[in-house]
Amino acid sequence: MSSPARVRADACPGVFATHDAADGPLARVRLPGGAVSADRLRVLADCAEDLGDGDAHLTSRGNVQLRGVTRPGLATRLTAAGLLPSPTHERVRNVLASPLSGVSGGIADVRGLAGDLDEALCAEAELAELPGRFLFAFDDGRGDVAGEGADVCWRAVTPQAGTVLLAGADTGWSVPREEAVAALLALARAFVAQRATAWRVAELPDPAALLPAGPRTAPVDRPVRVDPTVGPLGDHGLGVAPRFGRLTAAQLRVLAEVADHAVVTPWRSIVLPDAAPDAVARLHAAGLSTDPAVLEITACIGRPGCAKSLADVRADAARLVPNGVRAHVAGCARRCGRPSGDHLDVVAEAGGYRVGGRLLTVSRLAESLVRKENP
Structure with missing residues (x-):
């Protein structure tokens, strides 16, 4: 059943269109798939310290928010660091991916798919018209991000193939992994053409109308679950739990020192797929916990x-x-x-x-x- 039509403008914050919070302008920096390199963590730390309130705040979509951004220059710094590849598309770069993919568990490796989708998304002018709440997702088969309410999601069923979900429901449309990005972008185009005032796929009168013609299998109601993302992970991985998803600039720099890259999860934790041997001690010294109970x-x-x-x-x-x-x-x-x-x-x-x-x-x-x- 569709939801009532939206009658007000989409106000999802970004970098150019910030939110006027009580503590000053709030800027949201999208991190497709939650992926962020050590160099970019340092840039975020500098931006938080020089331009905002000194902290970075993790969001439920694996992004980062900077609060109290009262000084100019944020867009210039983020663009130079590759964190803002398209001014026109910045608010629609909402992409989740199973954060433990390639670290532990999962059926398929979905690493790289979020980045591929982001690049293709930014190259299509018409997709800048997506609402800021529209969400893409790639689930490696364990069912973690499939339960996060994405508008369009590819969920692995085998290492090389998966099924497409609309608003969390399986459609029976089987798509090979190598075609997953193209399939989700096709659905996004169809949504832009059909959405009228809708912000989310679930608000459409008939979400299935977005699907292309073709054979389908019977939809399957697969379980969703979130595996622990904090503590020791796989052979060399480590999960960190900032209290209430808040990281100081100094803590961001410590993360950059103990790992070459990180993955921000939708559960306000951070996965370090290949952490340094002394990472735990250094993180604890910085006030960061590796205890799942913090979440x-x-x-x-x-x-x-x-x-x-x-x-x-x-x-x-x-x-x-x-x-x-x-x-x-x-x-x-x-x-x-x-x-x-x-x-x-x-x-x-x-x-x-x-x-x-x-x-x-x-x-x-x-x-x-x-x-x-x-x-």
Whole structure:
């Protein structure tokens, strides 16, 4: 069933079109597939320090946001570093890829597909008309990014072939790996032609109308799961969990020192596919955790960064002790940044936080999570 027509302009932030947050302009830097080299991490660190509030903030689409960008020069620096290849397409470069592909697990290796799609996407003028919320994804078969609500997704079924998903649902359209990029771009073109006021594929009256003519197999409802992305990974990989997805400029530089490249995940963690032998010690010394429990408690930016927030969400969330309860703390009913999958919804209201129909003080909330109760 389609959603109501969108009546306001697409306001997804980018570098040229920033968001006017309470703490100043917010710029979002897209990282297709979450991939970023050590040199580009250093550029982001310099930009955060010289032009913004000194920090980089990871997003639920594997991108990076810089807040409080009140000084000029960001676009020039990012362009020189290759982080902004197309001014016209910057807000539509939303591409997920299984972050552990080639590191551990998975059926197919999807490394490189996000970059190939990004290059082809930026070369097509008509695709600059995609909404800023339109999302591409390449799933290596384990079912991790397939569960992230992408508009168009190629999911591996064998090492050399996969199936196409629309708005998370299998279409039965089998596509070889070497044709995966072309298939998703074809669907994006069809969406641009048919979307009217829709921002997402799920809002179309008939998403299947995007599909080309041809034979189909019966759709299969495959499971989705997120494998751990924090701690030791594969033979030489390592996953890092910044608290609430926030990294200081100094921490970004440490990441660049211990690995040649990194992958930002949709779960606000960072995968280092080939970390230095002493990486753990250096990361811990920089205040970065390799404990998966850090990801159990997530939070929106809250006050003072967001004018709509009813609480200093991150200060309150920092009081909660991870103890097997996955929870997202939000400053208002919009629930910005909430993760996909099962989690406890903790929403600020006047006088406390609403959880499961009950209004709790911060101290009562902390007690409830420690006991693993559903308040």
